[in-house]
Amino acid sequence: MLRASAAPYADFVPLINKTRTHNVVPGRELVGLRVAITAFFALDGFIFSGWVVRIPDIKHQTHASAGALGLALLGVSAGAVLTMMLTGRLCRRYGSHPVTVVWMVVLALSVALPPLTHSAPALGAVLLVFGAAYGGVNVSFNAAAVDLVAAVRRPIMPSFHAAFSLGGMVGAGVGGLVAGFLSPTRHLLGITVLGLLVTAVAGRSLLRHEPPVPPVDDRGPAAAGTGRAARVAGRWLVVGFGLVALCDAYGEGAMADWGALHLKQDLTASAGTAAAGYACFALAMTAGRLSGTALLGRLGRARTVIAGGAVAAVGMLLGSLAPSVWVALAGFAVTGLGLANIFPVAIERAGALAGASGVAIASTLGYGGMLLGPPMIGFMADWFSLSTALTSVAALAAVAALIGVATRRALNG
Template sequence: MNSSTLAIHTNKARFGTQAIFLVCGLGISSWAPMVPYVKDRLGLDESSIGLLLLFLGAGAILMMPVTGWLISKLGSRRVILGATVVMSTALPLLLLMNSPVTMALMLFLFGSGVGSVDVAMNAHGVQVQNLSDKPIMSSLHGLFSVGGLLGSLGIGFLIRSGLEPLWAAVAISCLLVILMLSQYKVLLDADTEQQVMARFTTPPSETFRSKVSWLHGQVLFLGALCFASFLSEGAMLDWGAIFLRDTKGVEESLAGIGYAAFSVAMAVMRLLGDGIVSRISSATVVIAGSLIGVAGFGLLIFSPWLVVTLAGFVLVGIGAANIVPVFFSEGGRLRDVPSSVAIPAITTMGYAGQLAGPAILGFLAQRTSLPTAFGFTGLLLFLVAVAYFVKSKKN
């Protein structure tokens, strides 16, 4: 393959990968407007629906390491295909389950599809980035954020237009499959992916072969930083509205404005992120982004004015936006660790922060206060900045 043909193939693969990130964002966010319908259908209280939602997270987290093995055997393109079909099939079926047990099983299946797509698309995105030799991970995650905004708005629009929730979910599922199939052929095949991986990964030594790859120091380091970064996103998602209502006195109908401000800021910054990463070092992106996030938490905790509080949400979104894409990019270039091992490990640890982190914050808030719990989250982001600063000085 000559250089011009390779460039065309790489560009097509990049656009195809962007579409997959959009598909994943659409799929996950389309579930959120369905939660009230499921709650009413099954007659559940808040604690019961919260317990059910744990099965979604459990499916995602348990499938992530398995996905790494599947990628090494089948290639990420085939895994994306299968996982998208699973996610899209499970989405409308969630509205047909008539007992908590069957709902838990279907949520586990839906979460498994989501988790598998997430790992596979990030692994594929890293290889496309390596092949194109320029940053693309931030814009990929930006398309995921755009999908998150469009999914919740889209299914809400279909329902308000008179479509039954089940048929609205079917329509979204069909859209997900069509988008995925339309881009399948332009994604990197397994052989090309292996060649790119071999080019950018140092072959593991015999000593390393005897070790558990997940326990590699750099994998654990990036995973721990991802945990802290994802926890800040989970804090905004699960506690932002409650914080505005109970701490700042915002009326309930407007309490979601904080997360909306955070989401828009994050989406915009991720779409601009590739240009930023190409102009400044990844260390600057992580350190400055973390400190901007810390400043955001400071504003939203201590400001008595709603406008300034919302500016805090925006700053957290701006600061956190491009940190995780940098970690995934670095995970795809680790010495001695194939990306099919590093990316699932880092993703799993990160999503543990997003899923388990809000529970940790709830525990802290119950024993202290929600502002204190948010302060703890800001402290973790500050430690991310310090840790990455120390790492950058050693390299």
């Protein structure tokens, strides 16, 4: 499936993510590399969700108002956006593997800092560091995953993002269990220790291997399309894939921040049932990503993106306009299934075209969608209603499907 992608990869990034010419022995070494990268994805989700579940406690500790806390939380977003493009350049210079290890060490250390703050400005400052590490590690380990996908010639990218989702679910569950008897300081310090231990083990495997070289295209270098027009077209395709990621991440952010409120406010659901709304979405998305490799192998990337966007659009229309709670919950689950593999495919294709730079561009646009979604829906809810505002998720899912139609040849390599 990935055979044709080797040519544009070689054209745009002949030495990207590689510090020297090398070969990687197939088989056991690639399996070990896949396990190590998967561990970093899972650890990233675990660390981030561990911080998120302690936000109420940190708010109380810092005596921050809702507005002040909101401004402090922008530090995560600002730090991430600032370092994503920088990380692309770092990966080109030093390789994605060492950059991943360094950023993960910073992320593990910085998650212990929020409980040490006692004011909203101080919290915002440490969250800027935390966000910088979060954005950096997301670009670097996605770049490492893109290299591995190209080398193994199998559509395994969704499995890495499934690991992130599973890590997040485990981190949230553990955080909920220990919140009653562990202070935020001890809890997040424990996450730091665990994060450093996992990084030491998985990082050793990652640093032992150079990023694998994709197999040489059977058609020869003439098929690569080395002209300026091909390079310009490649850049526009990367932006297009970044917009696909934005449409997907917009929906994820909207569901996380507004799904439960919609169920409670518009459909008079109980607090417990409302909380189950995002759980239905997240579980369906995780299940979709776990089956993503098989789905991509069967349908191909283009049809997966097109069908996923269409399914998510239908699911979100159902979830936002349903007259009953249970129909809305079913709609949320369908939306999660539809969106599950769009983001991984978009990142993988951007990386195949432009290496770490492509991953950085697509990740920045995608993260921008996650930032854009919640406040845009809030504004639209004030102008119209929350249920109407949530239909924008369906609209952007449909846009992702349309971009998939327009770029179907590039999506399939």
